[in-house]
Amino acid sequence: MVVSILGHPRVSSFLRKTRIWCNYIHFSELYQVLPNYFEEDFWNQCLKECIEWEAGKNPLWKLVSFYDPEYPKSLKEIYDPPLVIACSGNVQLLQSPMVAIVGTRKSSPVSLSATEELVRLLSTNKSLSIVSGMALGIDRRAFLSALDWNVPVVGVLGTTLGMEYPPGNRDLYKRIKENPNQLLLTEFLLKTEPAKWTFPKRNRVISGLADRVYIMESGRKSGTISTAYSAMEQNREIYVFDHPKQFDNEGGRLLIRQGALRLFGETETEIEEVNVIEMSYDEWRKKRTIPSGLGRDGGLGRKFTL
Known part of the structure; x- marks a missing residue:
């Protein structure tokens, strides 16, 4: 057969x-x-x-x-x-419990820092695996952090297996392939180039594999929202990280208004007291400045509880 x-x-x-x-x-x-x-x-x-x-x-x-x-x-x-x-x-790893961590490719420093902290907290569950989409930004940071904490990762591709896309993640592909406790998978068998239609199909697999989906940052029109809506249809729990220092989390806030749970904890500094400076992703890339209220490492001034 x-x-x-x-x-x-x-x-x-x-x-x-x-x-x-x-x-x-x-x-x-x-x-x-x-x-x-x-x-x-x-x-x-x-x-x-x-x-x-x-x-x-x-x-x-x-x-x-x-x-x-x-x-x-x-x-x-x-x-x-x-x-x-x-x-x-x-x-x-297909039999292990999984959570999905996803977000925009154009992620802000505070969201990347939150992703690292979330993975650290999740690493205490030794049976848990993290599933994401091998994209740049949040997906990449989630997997790099998971590998650092010895958490198994399951990367779902929007291309044929063996095609390392995007090229900027070749180092991540290398680390995953060298680790015997990681997994890459795809439903695209015959040669399939990355395309707009392949990634929504990938996204419903990401949420389908997971018990919970963590949205770390998302614009209103993004692949992350596609994953969130798939998760809603699949009756998965959805958690959204929201912070005033994010570049664009309009989609995440929309999900919260629609009933998604907010990912938060006790704050060391009240958000209202933080001097918020609006800055786009492109502006941040050019200036490489750290918005006020964040540490040089992008620290949140916030402790998470799950």
Whole structure:
């Protein structure tokens, strides 16, 4: 049987529309009837492409289908789970409890500092893994902090496995691949370039894997909001970090107004007393200044409680 046929774009599109996969308990049963739904030449072409892909893929990659015991139970709960995922690393992490930490690529120093502190607090739970999207900004800081605290990470890609995107995270990819207790996964099997449509699909997998989703900073129009709305549809708990020194957390504040929980703790300095200086991300990049009220390390002046 060719498991990767479940990840062929044309076949998976058909399965998502018809949902016939819900009628079967074992992959072997679905595999036997699938050819009946396609023209013979078309099916044989798809099968040929998948056979060639499996033959040429990295032998260390493992394919996990919806019907396998290794498939994460939390991901089975969502409406449109990927029917097969390609994994590189410790597949056993798919059975561990996970929390997602996500946020904007154009993250402010206070949000990056908050992300580090959140990961430090989460590291006390030795069975927990952190899932995110391998993007720059919050995703990157969450994973680097997790690796520093020996917390397992699960990176969900919006591209084919083996494509290190974005290039600015190549050092992070290297650290993950060198650590035997980390995992990279994707539902995109055949060659898939990064595109606007691939990342919303990735985002619903991130939230689908997690029990809780932490939004560290988000504009109103962003991929982070896409993850949050997926989490809402999947009935996940959502926590939002909000601070007056963030560049743009309009999306995060919108989520709070819609019922998301606020991630906060006891403040050492009252927020009202902080001299807030409005500064965009681009301005901060040019000036590299630390807004008043923050330490040189971007410290929050705030202690978290979870």
